[in-house]
Amino acid sequence: MCALSHKLEERGFSTVAIASARGQAEKTRPPRALWTPAMLGRPVCEPSDPAFQLRVLRMALALLERTDGPVILEDFPDDPPGWLDNPDWTAPVTDPSTAFAAELRAILPLWETAQARFGRTSVGLSFQAPSAWPDFAAAILAGNLPVVPQLDTTALSVRFLCDDIKALYGEAAQAVGPAPSAKQVDTWFWRHTAAGALLQALRRTAMDSENNALKTVGGRFFVPTPWVA
Amino acid sequence: MARPEDIPQPTRDVVLNLPCPAFDTTPFVAGPPLSQRRIAIVTSAALIVRGDKPFAFGSGEARFIPADTAPGDLLLSHVSINFDRAGWQRDINVVYPIDRLRDLAALGEIGGVADTHYTVMGSTDPAAMDAAVDQIAGQLKQERIDSVLLTPV
Numbered sequence: 245m246c247a248l249s250h251k252l253e254e255r256g257f258s259t260v261a262i263a264s265a266r267g268q269a270e271k272t273r274p275p276r277a278l279w280t281p282a283m284l285g286r287p288v289c290e291p292s293d294p295a296f297q298l299r300v301l302r303m304a305l306a307l308l309e310r311t312d313g314p315v316i317l318e319d320f321p322d323d324p325p326g327w328l329d330n331p332d333w334t335a336p337v338t339d340p341s342t343a344f345a346a347e348l349r350a351i352l353p354l355w356e357t358a359q360a361r362f363g364r365t366s367v368g369l370s371f372q373a374p375s376a377w378p379d380f381a382a383a384i385l386a387g388n389l390p391v392v393p394q395l396d397t398t399a400l401s402v403r404f405l406c407d408d409i410k411a412l413y414g415e416a417a418q419a420v421g422p423a424p425s426a427k428q429v430d431t432w433f434w435r436h437t438a439a440g441a442l443l444q445a446l447r448r449t450a451m452d453s454e455n456n457a458l459k460t461v462g463g464r465f466f467v468p469t470p471w472v473a
Numbered sequence: 474m475a476r477p478e479d480i481p482q483p484t485r486d487v488v489l490n491l492p493c494p495a496f497d498t499t500p501f502v503a504g505p506p507l508s509q510r511r512i513a514i515v516t517s518a519a520l521i522v523r524g525d526k527p528f529a530f531g532s533g534e535a536r537f538i539p540a541d542t543a544p545g546d547l548l549l550s551h552v553s554i555n556f557d558r559a560g561w562q563r564d565i566n567v568v569y570p571i572d573r574l575r576d577l578a579a580l581g582e583i584g585g586v587a588d589t590h591y592t593v594m595g596s597t598d599p600a601a602m603d604a605a606v607d608q609i610a611g612q613l614k615q616e617r618i619d620s621v622l623l624t625p626v
Binding site: 245248254256257259260262263264265267268272291294298306308314315362365368369395404411414424426430465467469 | 484494495500503507557561562570572573576593606607621626
């Protein structure tokens with residue numbers, strides 16, 4: 245983002261970048277940047293907290309009026325509260341030894357509740373309805389190479405299936421009650437669900453595949469490295 | 474994140490050792506007071522409109538997001554799986570703060586919100602994005618936008 249900021253400024257636009265990695269901003273030296281102590285993936289910090297988000301944006305946009313540049317790098321002073329685990333959050337009841345299809349059916353009502361709560365879903369990259377996921381995954385585990393036409397290859401079809409499974413479960417985990425931390429969601433998904441176990445199995449199958457694209461994508465993009473079992 | 478000690482490995486090493494482009498110039502464009510500026514968002518989250526193909530790995534393209542795109546029609550197709558999605562699942566504004574810009578416009582703190590916003594694949598080498606930046610700049614000029622907020626993931 246800092247590099248794009250520089251390129252847009254060269255083309256005549258005032259820019260301000262939010263920087264997630266301060267070291268990168270120090271090296272790239274964009275015209276104006278605000279470093280925030282948000283976790284990667286949340287540059288504006290705190291979901292469902294407009295007041296906190298406005299604090300971040302006001303501080304960032306204020307840099308547009310500064311005249312003491314070029315190269316202004318400021319730090320946002322406060323940690324977003326969502327970093328901390330929430331003791332009041334309760335994980336959905338799941339069992340990683342359950343069949344994925346049965347677990348998914350049990351999770352779907354929570355997902356629907358989440359859609360009503362948040363007014364949307366982030367599921368949709370796989371171009372498949374959840375009802376199709378168990379059979380597609382089973383085909384991969386059986387050594388077949390099905391392809392979703394919109395995604396062109398088996399590797400990408402499985403990659404985005406994994407993304408959609410994680411998204412559905414992530415939304416279900418936030419369907420009711422107070423917000424969990426990102427770590428709580430990850431821990432529940434990767435350690436306590438059949439879906440997490442399925443993605444680990446898909447990764448292993450992909451890495452044993454003779455399909456080079458599936459092997460490469462599966463090794464890097466199905467399971468985040470800290471959670472590889 | 475953002476503090477190195479908060480980033481799990483191996484992402485920490487990737488982030489800290491990522492090659493960063495060096496520039497010979499330091500452009501710095503002044504503008505009117507914030508209350509007169511119309512702001513556009515550029516996010517590196519590789520957002521797509523539901524039904525479109527996800528960004529390809531290493532793509533240097535830019536995609537345009539009409540400001541009136543429904544939140545439910547936005548999906549995040551960034552190649553990396555090593556950053557949090559739970560925040561995005563709960564609230565698009567952590568990545569694409571369109572509602573907060575509208576709040577600031579309604580309060581008169583900014584002059585307005587652009588009709589079009591922009592997204593790229595953040596893991597792509599910026600050197601491959603010059604054509605995309607030209608496309609973004611062209612649309613910004615057409616809409617008479619003077620200021621840009623860039624958000625990473």
